[in-house]
Amino acid sequence: MKVVQIQFASWDKKYNFDPRDLDLKKDDMVIVETEFGQEIGKVFDFKELSREELEKIDDEIKPVVRLADESDLIKMASETEKEDALEYCRKLVKKYDLPMKLVDVHFSLDKNRINFAFYSENRVDFRNLVKDLSSHFKGVIRLTQIGSRDEAKASGDFGHCGRGLCCRGFMKDFFSIGSEMAEAQQVSHRGSERVSGMCGKLMCCLSYEYEGYVELSKKLPPVGTRVNVDGRRGEVVGHHISKQSVDVLFRGEKEGENDVVVEVDINRHKKKD
Numbered sequence: 001m002k003v004v005q006i007q008f009a010s011w012d013k014k015y016n017f018d019p020r021d022l023d024l025k026k027d028d029m030v031i032v033e034t035e036f037g038q039e040i041g042k043v044f045d046f047k048e049l050s051r052e053e054l055e056k057i058d059d060e061i062k063p064v065v066r067l068a069d070e071s072d073l074i075k076m077a078s079e080t081e082k083e084d085a086l087e088y089c090r091k092l093v094k095k096y097d098l099p100m101k102l103v104d105v106h107f108s109l110d111k112n113r114i115n116f117a118f119y120s121e122n123r124v125d126f127r128n129l130v131k132d133l134s135s136h137f138k139g140v141i142r143l144t145q146i147g148s149r150d151e152a153k154a155s156g157d158f159g160h161c162g163r164g165l166c167c168r169g170f171m172k173d174f175f176s177i178g179s180e181m182a183e184a185q186q187v188s189h190r191g192s193e194r195v196s197g198m199c200g201k202l203m204c205c206l207s208y209e210y211e212g213y214v215e216l217s218k219k220l221p222p223v224g225t226r227v228n229v230d231g232r233r234g235e236v237v238g239h240h241i242s243k244q245s246v247d248v249l250f251r252g253e254k255e256g257e258n259d260v261v262v263e264v265d266i267n268r269h270k271k272k273d
């Protein structure tokens with residue numbers, strides 16, 4: 001079954017809906033049917049679900065009603081309304097001295113349901129906060145705890161490179177970034193602060209050239225390899241992957257002669273033994 005994935009907020013999860021016979025494209029704004037009534041969301045992606053995947057889904061896959069029109073978009077909460085809601089919630093967070101950082105807020109199309117996104121390193125008891133918010137807004141209140149990467153995506157601005165954060169630009173979803181990516185590109189020695197983004201996690205851009213570095217590293221002789229360079233025998237003790245060169249240790253052959261390490265371009269010295 002083909003489904004369309006709809007997202008109601010950039011930090012919220014993606015929900016599967018039946019696109020029916022509608023001609024939908026990524027980033028289209030649509031009206032969908034939910035268990036709470038009609039809601040407006042953005043087309044994130046399309047996916048083909050297997051029979052096994054469908055059997056694992058407990059909830060019924062509801063339909064996309066139609067494309068949103070101008071009258072629907074006008075009903076959406078304005079930035080002023082969102083900021084006012086966040087400001088009121090911040091005052092309550094301060095009142096109850098809760099260890100949480102408010103990041104964003106999402107209003108349902110009818111504005112009867114409000115979802116506050118927050119970041120915290122710990123679990124937060126926000127029962128009193130929800131009671132006060134429900135009383136003030138006269139609606140259903142939900143608080144969603146999000147991770148540091150989602151927090152950066154929702155509120156961040158620029159990365160170490162001086163450009164806008166990738167997650168706020170062209171990136172549509174997060175993927176795993178491992179320490180092996182930093183090691184393969186020989187930047188792990190720079191320290192965690194220089195290879196981590198403002199979210200505190202390893203920078204997403206470490207994945208962009210990772211496969212290229214892995215392929216280039218395969219062209220270099222492993223550390224410990226004995227090589228001949230201009231008639232002298234030495235041992236590979238280090239790599240410069242992007243330069244396609246290696247550090248070769250030549251031990252002193254005569255008494256009093258010091259060991260030396262020389263950087264060698266492998267494209268000029270192909271022989272080894």
